[in-house]
Amino acid sequence: VLTLDHIRQAADLLHPAALRTPLLTSPGLDAAVGQPVLCKAECLQRGGSFKFRGAYHRLRRLPPAARAGGVIAASSGNHAAALALAAQILATHATVVLPADAPASKAAAARRRGATIVVYDRHRDDRDTIVADLAAAHGLTVVPSADHPDVIAGNATVALEILADTNHIDTLLVPIGGGGLAAGCATVVKALTPATRVIGVEPAAGDDTARSLRAGTRQTIPTPTTIADGLRHTTPAQLPFSIMQRLLDDVLTVSDTDITAAVTLAFTHLKTVIEPTGAAALAAASQIHPRRGKIAVVLSGGNADWTTLHPMLADPRPAA
């Protein structure tokens, strides 16, 4: 269902709309983590996260009439900002359905790019029903945040670029929300360097994918309470889950404390602002034994409100 060819075509379609983000390194970061870590800085991607790759690619693949009719998506925030930007670039209109607790900066990013915003209650409403109703009423095309081959193929270009920028990695750590990034990256890595381990990372409080992989079927958990607002999924998306079942080597979990420390590490050593969700993979790097070899992590996004970042960064530890 998802081939390396499909992903390579996605890379062609994404150029030059998407930014080729750098693979950052820092001796200070390596010292803090205890081993060298290569960091793919998708927090610098247009729209502030890797989500732009999937959203833009899906829109490019839509038949012109469907694209012109407008698109809609539910999102914890980053997919909304990404879809709004992609729609703006491709001269169509986006409607985004956001949880009431989405960071203000993510909602603002979508609004600034001309999207119509619909707010729902994460604990009470079924966002998929809201999306389906609006799509039917207004003739909009639904662009899933993870559960579509074009979206996953776009996200997967992250891994193509990582492998192009480094000779070899032994372990790739990727955060798992809906699973679209992890599924895409695993597809690339297992096709090109099968010996490389691909490990997903979830918040300890939101381990729906780890549970589902252990059970062999998709499990649903209550809405998790975690600082990583982009990883508050209750169940993995269907297509990503089936890919992760085949290709993922393991899933690690991290605490909110680990995530907070990783946000500070990126700020101090990589000069980048990452949101808690974007810090999950870096937060897990110290769980990998140094003898396992070279690690790369995906810093998946950077859209955090100052009110969230401020207490995380206020730690008085020196920048040494």
Added chain:
Amino acid sequence: VLTLDHIRQAADLLHPAALRTPLLTSPGLDAAVGQPVLCKAECLQRGGSFKFRGAYHRLRRLPPAARAGGVIAASSGNHAAALALAAQILATHATVVLPADAPASKAAAARRRGATIVVYDRHRDDRDTIVADLAAAHGLTVVPSADHPDVIAGNATVALEILADTNHIDTLLVPIGGGGLAAGCATVVKALTPATRVIGVEPAAGDDTARSLRAGTRQTIPTPTTIADGLRHTTPAQLPFSIMQRLLDDVLTVSDTDITAAVTLAFTHLKTVIEPTGAAALAAASQIHPRRGKIAVVLSGGNADWTTLHPMLADPRPAA
């Protein structure tokens, strides 16, 4: 004295040691500045600033015996961190002479990379004398922070990359400390796209280059008081000055307030941490009339202490 060929060779020597930093854009930043701005994120460069390009290139060009004998430099901080990292990569030793008021993070970066650190008083001591005495006593090779063709050629690769990543720019804004970055970038831009204006940016309190260009000879001012610790130069370096005299279209000045606002803009919209010095060119972007066309700015570095950044970022303005 400095040719495009020399700079293209520098680019070859710098690959892959130096990071090919991204050219960042953001609709939110454009809205705040009042026009589109392309931002070359050298804050993400290894060592945390563009200085790595010049330092590493100079070391690569040194005869092996000289390189093995150790290197020394005076620096406001970033050149020290860069030289220490370059020396570490090329398996030699660096001694760096830093002002007592250099940010702790810059001194820590140099120390972490194994450099020997000598501290001087910016207002009392003559750093060049200290460097010359230590170089003579220990047989070290001096690596100037700006005043050498190899250093300028290395820095100039910043402009090569900017022009490679965009179809065309009308104005390039570059901060001026010693002038090595501005001189190098001007050399590239005037050779490749002569109609593009190259404008230097200084803190209003440290306008030694603007004064020198007006006077036609290098002028010396008292040590400036500005938040931009990397731009507290009292006079432009000789070789960069002679290049800037020929090639610079103008010099703009910015206040510490402008610089503070630009640091916050980069944090909010570009997800990058820039130091005050690194924000100077972005701070000047709003001084360019939008009718002048496409602007690129160099975010020259990101090595700032949290104690400096914290009050700058604590502004309660929303991330919208």
